[in-house]
Amino acid sequence: MTHGKARPAREWAAEAVFRPLAERLVPPLARRRVNPLHVVLTHTAVGLLAGGLLRRGHHLTPALLLQAKTVLDNLDGQLARATGQTTETGRYLDSEMDVLANAAVLTGLAGRWGPSLTLLLSLILTTDYLWERDHRGARGEVFRDPPAQAGDDPRLLGLLRRVYAVYFTPQERVLGALFEARLRSAVGGEPTPAHRLAYTPATISWVAVNLGLSTQLLALGVVLALRRPRLYLWSLPAQVLLLAGVQLWREGQVRAQRQPSSSG
Template identity: 70%
Template sequence: MTSRSPLDARATELTRKARPASEWAAERMFRPLAQRLLGPVARTRVRPTTVVLGHTLLGVIAARLIARGGTWTPALLLQIKTVLDNLDGQLARATGQTTETGRYLDTNMDVVVNAAVFMAISRRAGLPATVLLSLILTTDFLWERAYREARGEVFRDAPRQTGDHPWVLGALRGAYALYFVPQERLLGALFERRLRQVTGETPTLEDRVAYAPHVITQVASNLGLSTQLALLGGLLAARRPRAYLWSLPAQAALLAGVQLWRERQVRRRRNA
């Protein structure tokens, strides 16, 4: 009987991104499929950044097909794209190839695909929908960071590899700074101001723990990109892609409700 390779034996733990809450669609649908590809792809020595560029290309092709009136084919391509989007991080962690370049490239290319797809669905609503989705994903990012910082946990592990090409990394950082950093600062300042309004003073560590309970990471993580593309794929197959764009304000309203709830948690702690 052939023994399993060390990568296969340790793959589940090696490739799992440590998060306080998991995204159901990623964990139950896309990550297991990506896991099956991990061993064969790792043996080909394909780099994670190559996988990122590959699934970006699939996303752009899907957008082109949507613009031409396609439904089932672009829906399928977006699901394959999502599997590969889960694979690139697994591959990087399993083979010790996590880099700053890879992280910025993956994030920036997701925006490119989202914008292309949404513009294909509706030119008028495409860019606003792209920004709204980014704000939803940024909220997930900030709430997880707040959860970890309140508990003294490491938010993101340092990349395993160094030696990034300085020009490439600089360009990717610049694109991230132009698009994402203003969103992070805007929402971060909003969340902090709301907390200080509730406490009426400098928040204590106990306030911050109450302000970032586990449930907020559960809600936000399940509005992640894997869930978004699964929903979009289903609506494309049902020939109702514009319904996805209308779902984004509803998602934002859900997060606003969770924000009010977390504020009440701080008030209850202080009044207890």
């Protein structure tokens, strides 16, 4: 039985490689009542260790550590859903610890360019988040199920919310406003529900999902094993260009959808 999140599209790397491996770990950890938050902290520590080794010039060991980190990153959510331990704290903590590990890894690879590349990666992942949210919203679907468990530590949750507001919320607002403005421009006015459906096909979710973190770390592991880490660093701006191309395509979908009404 799978405990993965329902999504409009599937990330190949997660579905074919990391999620099946993580799923094997769910039953024994559930029997031992392991807290999913501890899994989050563990995979963060593994990512930080990989970043430290990259800074010292290692390649193969960090490559393997990043794959282990990705298995654990796929595990924490599965374990939380399987045991009814999903919490708001866990969602915030997982997102923010991923950024911390990503920053350590990219700084280890690129030195002073690490923070800028971390932000670039965050924008790619935020685009995936927003496109899925809009896809589900246009179809009247639930975007994220509410946490199964209450009782978060209010101080910790408050801190995590503030960190999220500082780092993630500006990205979501800027990109969300940009996508909405582009939709209105393509429509030439106020978008209808039909326009929003045309603007949010499953195709865009498939592209963005397959630039997800599991894919990113698998690709990075491969180029590290080949001792060509710069290939991954250069792939980040290439991914932005790909998403920009998809954005132009989705605008074209809206324009094509409105042609019959404008010609009639």
